[in-house]
Every structure is written in C-alpha cells, then in structure tokens.
Amino acid sequence: MQSKITPTRDYIFFVVFAAAVLTMPIWLAPFGAGYPDLLQKFMIYGLFATGFNLLFGLTGYLSFGHAAFLGVGSYTAVWTFKLLGMNPIPAALMAITASGVFALLIGYVSLRRSGIYFSILTLAFAQMSYNLAYSVLTPITNGETGLRVLQSDPRILDSSAGSGGPLLANLFGIELTGYAGFYFCAAVLIIGFYIAMRIFRSPFGIMLRAVKTNQNRMNYTGLNPRPYTLAAFVISGMYAGLAGALMCITDPLAGAERMQWTASGEVVLMTILGGAGTLLGPILGAALIKYFENIFSAFNDQTLHEIFGFLPDFLETPIVGLTSLFVGEGWHLTLGVLFMLIVIFLPGGIMEGFSRIIRLFRRDESKSAAQTAPAE
Amino acid sequence: MELLKVSGVNKAFGGLKALNDVNLTVNEGTVHAIIGPNGAGKSTLLNCFVGRLIPDTGTVMFADKSLIGLKAHQINQAGVSRVFQTPEIFGELSLLQNVMIPTMAKRDGEFALHAFKRLDKDAEIIDTALHSLEDVGLADKKDVIANSLSRGDKRRLELAMCLVQSPRLLLLDEPTAGMSRADTNNTIDLLKRIGEDHNITKVVIEHDMHVVFSLATTVSVLAQGTVICEGKPQDIKGDPRVQEAYLGGAHL
Structure with a gap:
C-alpha cells in the first residue's frame, strides 16, 4: 500500500523543501558545507539530476549522454552573455531553448531503440558532441581553452558595456557570485523541483x-509510447541545459570537458544513489556526491598522518598508505565503494533507506496498536 | 451487421503456411469463438486483427475500415481491445492507475501532454475507472500494486482495463488458460454478465470446450490454417470434420 498523496500534502512538502533549500547556508554550516561555492554545486547538480530523473526514473530509459545537454546549455549561456550582455x-532562457532543440534531435534518433542500445546511442552522441566541441567547432567553442566573455564582446543590452567592470553575471545590478549566486541557483532549483513535482502527479507522469x-500493454491500450518518451527526453534535456547555464551564470566560462562521458556517468550515479523515480532522491544524491567529493578530495597524506x-x-605508515588510495585524486574509489554498497543493500537508493526506517517505526506503532485493539 | 470481415488472408513464416485463405465474418453483438487444435493458426489470426502481424495477402475490415498497416494503438483507438493469454497489465502501478490509463487513452487519444493537470483532481477519469473496477469486483483493492494480485485477479483487472474503453470489439486470447475449474466458471459468469451489460462483440480463442459452449453464439473451427467449419455450437459438436481435425490429425 502506498501512502495517500494529496494536493495538500504536496503543498506542505514543497514549502518544507523550499525552506530547507533556502536555509541551507545555516544548517549546513556545522557540516563544513556552508559556503557558497559548494552550495551552488548542490543546487546545479540537484537540478541536473532532477531533470535526468524525469527521464530515467519515470520512463526507465537510461541516457548515458546527458552531459551533452549540460555542455550545450553552457556554451549557449556564454554566447548569450557575449552577444546580449551579462x-x-x-x-x-536561450540555454533551455538550445538544449531542448538539441535533445529533440538526439532523442528522435536514439528513442528508436530501447534498453542498452538506447544507452549506447546517447553515449555515442555525447562523445561526438564532446569531440566536435574540441576540434571542428573551435570557432564556436574556443576548443581547449574554453569559451569566456571578453571586454571586446558586443553585449548589446549591457548599459555598462565598455565601462570595464568585472565580467560577472549581473541580475539588475546584483552580481551573481557568492551567496547571491547561490540564492539565484536555489530559486531556479525550487522552480525546477516544483515543475518536476507537477509532472510526477500529472496524467503525463x-x-x-x-x-x-x-509498453506492450500501452500499445494495446491505444497509446503511442514514442511521443511520451520523446517529450520526457526533451524536458530532461532542458533541465540539463538550464543546469549548464547556471554553471556559467555562477562562473562565466564553458569548457568541452563538461560534455565528457564521466559527467554523464556522474548524474546516473547521483540519481541511483539518491533513489531513481523519487522526487527528492536525485537532489540528495547530487548533494551527497558533491559533498563527499569536496571532503575526500581535499585530504592528502599530510592530513592522514x-x-x-x-x-x-x-x-x-601502512594504514596511511592504504587510505591515501581512497582520498585526494583517488576519491572516486571511495565513491565506487559507496555506490556498490548502496546498489547491493539499498537498490532504491537513500530514499528507500528512509522509507525502511519509517516503516520500522510504523510497525512498532501498529504493534502497540494491536496490543490495545482487542478491547473492541 | 458485419463488424469484422476477414477475407482471403494468407500468412506464411518461411516455408510454413500458418494461414491459408482464411475467410471469417464476425457479426455485431455476437460472441464468436475460434477453436482448433494446437498450431492451427488461431493466435496468428488474432495477431493479424491487432496489427502485430501483417497478412501476406487478403483484407481485414473492421466496421468497413481496413486494419491492414495500422499500428496496434491506432487499431485500439478504432475500437478494438485485446485481452492476452498471460495478463498484460501495468505491474508497478496501483489498480486504479491501471484502469485510469486506458480511460485517459479513450478520452484524450494516443498522445496528450497534460503535464500540469493533477491526476487526482480529474473526477471524471477517477469515477469511470472506479466504476469499471466495481464491475469486475476489484474496487476494494484499488490502491493495491497490480503485481501483487493473484493470476485470476490480474485477468479481471485486464478485463476492466479493456471494458472501461467500451470497445466495439473485444478479443480474448484463451481467457481461462491455466485456471482452475472454479476460476474458469467465475470468468465465464463475468464474461456473460459483461456481455449483457455492455453489448460488446467478442472474439474468443479457446481450447476449453466447456468455455466455448457456455459463451459462444457462433463457432469457427480452424485447422491447418484454414476455416474448416463454422456454425452454432451445437451443430459444430457433432460435425465429423471437427472430430477429424481434433482427433484424426494427431499421430497417436
């Protein structure tokens, strides 16, 4: 039996979520995560994973090329900065549009296949995009150096163009670095989360x-699965594009390495770690991975000693030698171990862990209820 | 009135001729059983009705419209629903959701991007779906996940999913396969009751003669890819050609 989902419950859930996100700088400070750079990453990757989950969590189609949309979003955002202003x-908006169109093209081709073939096709497209960004498309992407905003760029909507101010994203006079950047990203994540929640509860969801x-039953029920999966793919690509844009909004620089397969793999890990198909899971997974990356990669032999x-x-000496494999550059080893443990013992991710704990308490309650019940 | 008209259908798989010039007419309001020994081509024929297989030659007309070349979902939208030999349901969803999906398919067509409506506020869909679950006696289990149902209940759920669309033609592929005698009788009663309430034309593929004779108004006998005999159930029973097909054909 599932617990009843009502509009009121969703509303409370959403308000609690928004409040928790906005107060992060306060309640994450004791964990050593209360500083803007890391919090921005939580928001951006949380949004990326939320979008990825709309495809993977709901339809089960595992895309291994979502970083391509992240990259397209980043490049579009930087180009918009260059042409229109900061x-x-x-x-x-431009990043969402561009990545949406790109997702439509890739999705149209890739969704002709399902299962492993779909995953391989998306992976191939993403690697193609990555290599193109590095080589042929250098005039657009600036290749290895990465694309950045220059003082000489037109920036036609910027009143301050040519005045030589710092080239940072600027929302009506507020420079989006530090905490301002975090709150901007947090606002976008909250909107993205709200949309995802509506999709989860909708007929489309x-x-x-x-x-x-x-899918077989769906066909024989008079429904065409193809446009549904394509729509999910495009929406999820738009989320990735928006996440890519946020990366450039907090730091106006776009590089091709954002499109590499490791980045595509990371979002898969985040989603599965948190709990695919749940609303909160991917955001938790993203935050957890970014948090551990931050902690473990900062360790070195000195701190271990x-x-x-x-x-x-x-x-x-041997213990330091052994543990040093798992920290610093080698922190992916820790991530791998963590991932294996989760997949083996909690296939539904962290969210499954939570629901198991809640069920444990519920069982205790119903036991005590049963003990008092015979009076009837 | 003719609802489904199959004429001159041939289908070969490599060298094997599965269907050999099949002609069949299903009249509106009847329960038409297709029987025949194993390998007679019953399932092949059914798959030609629903777009899973395309006949090599011949026509399949449904309400004066050709079904050849249409996709499965288009054929369903035209008014044909199908129950499978092993129930095909949405196993990870609740019973109510299982029935809501075909209800929405009927109302909104093969694709509708309702991403911002709340499903739990769509009273029309919920009421229709609940009513259909009541029809098959599963209303009290509406929040249960479909995979946890017994096989008999799964079949009833699948039936509810088909009936909620009020199809003009319902195809049943061995609706009692693998059921106990008691379950079989329950299913027969259910199908009879549904027939009276909704006036849906049905095509039943069946092995079990007990089911055929309790339900069918017309019977077609298929053997080696051809219709060898057609008529009322009691006429079929005594037909020597039918006995030949069922008993004589086998090398004992």
Whole structure:
C-alpha cells in the first residue's frame, strides 16, 4: 500500500523543501558545507539530476549522454552573455531553448531503440558532441581553452558595456557570485523541483510510468509510447541545459570537458544513489556526491598522518598508505565503494533507506496498536 | 451487421503456411469463438486483427475500415481491445492507475501532454475507472500494486482495463488458460454478465470446450490454417470434420 498523496500534502512538502533549500547556508554550516561555492554545486547538480530523473526514473530509459545537454546549455549561456550582455535571465532562457532543440534531435534518433542500445546511442552522441566541441567547432567553442566573455564582446543590452567592470553575471545590478549566486541557483532549483513535482502527479507522469512498466500493454491500450518518451527526453534535456547555464551564470566560462562521458556517468550515479523515480532522491544524491567529493578530495597524506598520528609508527605508515588510495585524486574509489554498497543493500537508493526506517517505526506503532485493539 | 470481415488472408513464416485463405465474418453483438487444435493458426489470426502481424495477402475490415498497416494503438483507438493469454497489465502501478490509463487513452487519444493537470483532481477519469473496477469486483483493492494480485485477479483487472474503453470489439486470447475449474466458471459468469451489460462483440480463442459452449453464439473451427467449419455450437459438436481435425490429425 502506498501512502495517500494529496494536493495538500504536496503543498506542505514543497514549502518544507523550499525552506530547507533556502536555509541551507545555516544548517549546513556545522557540516563544513556552508559556503557558497559548494552550495551552488548542490543546487546545479540537484537540478541536473532532477531533470535526468524525469527521464530515467519515470520512463526507465537510461541516457548515458546527458552531459551533452549540460555542455550545450553552457556554451549557449556564454554566447548569450557575449552577444546580449551579462543578465542571467536571457542566458538561461536561450540555454533551455538550445538544449531542448538539441535533445529533440538526439532523442528522435536514439528513442528508436530501447534498453542498452538506447544507452549506447546517447553515449555515442555525447562523445561526438564532446569531440566536435574540441576540434571542428573551435570557432564556436574556443576548443581547449574554453569559451569566456571578453571586454571586446558586443553585449548589446549591457548599459555598462565598455565601462570595464568585472565580467560577472549581473541580475539588475546584483552580481551573481557568492551567496547571491547561490540564492539565484536555489530559486531556479525550487522552480525546477516544483515543475518536476507537477509532472510526477500529472496524467503525463503516469503515462511515463506506464512506458516503464509495460509498453506492450500501452500499445494495446491505444497509446503511442514514442511521443511520451520523446517529450520526457526533451524536458530532461532542458533541465540539463538550464543546469549548464547556471554553471556559467555562477562562473562565466564553458569548457568541452563538461560534455565528457564521466559527467554523464556522474548524474546516473547521483540519481541511483539518491533513489531513481523519487522526487527528492536525485537532489540528495547530487548533494551527497558533491559533498563527499569536496571532503575526500581535499585530504592528502599530510592530513592522514595527522588523523592516524595516535597509532604506533609501524601501523601508521601502512594504514596511511592504504587510505591515501581512497582520498585526494583517488576519491572516486571511495565513491565506487559507496555506490556498490548502496546498489547491493539499498537498490532504491537513500530514499528507500528512509522509507525502511519509517516503516520500522510504523510497525512498532501498529504493534502497540494491536496490543490495545482487542478491547473492541 | 458485419463488424469484422476477414477475407482471403494468407500468412506464411518461411516455408510454413500458418494461414491459408482464411475467410471469417464476425457479426455485431455476437460472441464468436475460434477453436482448433494446437498450431492451427488461431493466435496468428488474432495477431493479424491487432496489427502485430501483417497478412501476406487478403483484407481485414473492421466496421468497413481496413486494419491492414495500422499500428496496434491506432487499431485500439478504432475500437478494438485485446485481452492476452498471460495478463498484460501495468505491474508497478496501483489498480486504479491501471484502469485510469486506458480511460485517459479513450478520452484524450494516443498522445496528450497534460503535464500540469493533477491526476487526482480529474473526477471524471477517477469515477469511470472506479466504476469499471466495481464491475469486475476489484474496487476494494484499488490502491493495491497490480503485481501483487493473484493470476485470476490480474485477468479481471485486464478485463476492466479493456471494458472501461467500451470497445466495439473485444478479443480474448484463451481467457481461462491455466485456471482452475472454479476460476474458469467465475470468468465465464463475468464474461456473460459483461456481455449483457455492455453489448460488446467478442472474439474468443479457446481450447476449453466447456468455455466455448457456455459463451459462444457462433463457432469457427480452424485447422491447418484454414476455416474448416463454422456454425452454432451445437451443430459444430457433432460435425465429423471437427472430430477429424481434433482427433484424426494427431499421430497417436
């Protein structure tokens, strides 16, 4: 049995979510995560994973090329900065449009196949985009150096153009760095989360779940699964494009490495780690991975020696040697272990862990209720 | 009135001729059973009605419209629903959601981008779906996940999903396969009751003669890809050609 989802519950859930996001700088400070750079990453990757989840979590189609949309969004945003000016709103809108069109093209071709073939096709397209950005498309992408905004760019809507101010995204006079950047990204994430929630509860959302569950029955029910999956693919591509734009809004620089397959793989990990098909899971997964990346990659032999300093020397050296494999550059090893543990013991991700804990408490309650019930 | 008219249908798989010049007419309001020994081509014929297979030659007309070349979902939208031999349902969704999906398909067509409506506020769809679940006696389980149902209940759910679309033609592929005698009788009662309430034309593929004789108004006998005999159930029973097909054809 599922717990009943009502509009009121959703509304409360949304308000709590928004409040939690906006107060992050306060309640994450004790964990050493209360600084804007990391918080911005939580927001951006949370949005990316939320969009990815609309495709993977609902329809079950596993795209291994979502970083391509992230890259397209980034390049479009920087180009909008260069041509129109440093206002983030046109940049975000242009990035959504461009990545949507790009997703439509890739999705139209890739969705002719399902399962592993679909994944491989999307991966191939993303790698193609990455290589194109590095080589042939250098005039647009500026290749290896990365695309950035220059003082000599037209920026036709900027009143301050030519005045030589710093080239940062600027929302009606507020420079979007630090906490201002975080709050901008947080606002976008909250809007993105709201839209995702509406899709989850809509007839469209249930059709996407139907695609995942039984396409054969869907066909014989008079529904055409193709446009549904394509729409989900495009929406999810738009989310990725918007996330790419946010990266450039907080730091106006776009590079091709954003499109690499490792970036596509990362969003898959985030979504599965948090819980595919749940609303909150992907955001949790994204935040957790970015948080651990931040902590573990900052460790080095020096800090490890300090941690294990209490041990006798003959133990300290091998232990430091062993653990140093898992930190710093090698923190992906930690991520791999964490991922394996989650997939083996909690296939539904962190969200499944939560619901198991809640069920444990519920069972205790119903037990005590049963003990008092016989009075009837 | 003729609802489904199959004429001159041939279908070969490599060298095997599965259907050999099949002619069949299903009249509106009847329950038409297609019987025949294993490998007679019953399922092949059914698959030609629903767009899964395309006949090599011949025509399949439904309400004076050709079904040849149409996709499965287009044929459904034209008014043909199908129940499978093993129930095809949306296993990970609740019973109510399972029935809401065909209800929406009927109302909104093969694709509708209603991404901002709330499903739980669409009273029209919910009421129709609930009513259909009541018809098959599953209303009290509406929030249960479909995969956890027994096989018999899954079949009833699938039936509810087809009936909620009020199709003009309902195709049933061995609706009682693998059921106990008691379950079979329940299904027969259910199908009879549904027939009276909704006046839906049905085509039943069946092995079980008990089911055929309790339900069918017309029977066609298929053997080696051809219709060898057609008529009322009691006439078919005594026909020597039918006995030949069922008993004589087998190498015992």
